[in-house]
Amino acid sequence: RTMCVRALPLIMPGVDSPKESEERLSLLTHGIPQPVVNYVVPDMTFRSGAPVTLDLAWPEFKVAIEYDGDHHRTNKAQWRRDQEKRSKLVARQWITFVATAANLADEAACAEFSFNVARALALRGAVFDFQVIAMSIEQLAETRLRRQG
Numbered sequence: 001r002t003m004c005v006r007a008l009p010l011i012m013p014g015v016d017s018p019k020e021s022e023e024r025l026s027l028l029t030h031g032i033p034q035p036v037v038n039y040v041v042p043d044m045t046f047r048s049g050a051p052v053t054l055d056l057a058w059p060e061f062k063v064a065i066e067y068d069g070d071h072h073r074t075n076k077a078q079w080r081r082d083q084e085k086r087s088k089l090v091a092r093q094w095i096t097f098v099a100t101a102a103n104l105a106d107e108a109a110c111a112e113f114s115f116n117v118a119r120a121l122a123l124r125g126a127v128f129d130f131q132v133i134a135m136s137i138e139q140l141a142e143t144r145l146r147r148q149g
Helices: 002-010 018-029 076-091 107-123 137-148
Strands: 036-045 051-058 063-067 095-099
Touching: 018 051, 018 063, 018 107, 018 137, 036 076, 051 076, 063 076, 063 107, 076 095, 095 107
Parallel strands: 063 095
Antiparallel strands: 036 051, 051 063
């Protein structure tokens, strides 16, 4: 019960996949600010008329992360949709990182990906303390709990 209560500050409703949650938590353990999940990009739609959404985004800095599982590579319709989305984002000066399972493979991969995202955010004006060595999930939860309390 105690562990569940401690984990509450890390829960983010509306996340579409466990890997997106894993990526978000990895970024947070490196000190990167909380992203908006499933961000709907204003005034941007696919040719079909559907709104363009981003898995993880810092809209004020126009930095985003899209988590691509294997179906993004193997499903032609999904791949084409991803290409359309990324072209539209580039046209509006968004920096979009594509995360895959390889970016979550081990601590070194997580740290490298987090550093690249942190650098893009900092270049766009975000101010935060990047942690080269990730804090533990327990430390992250404790930090969030103190901020809320």
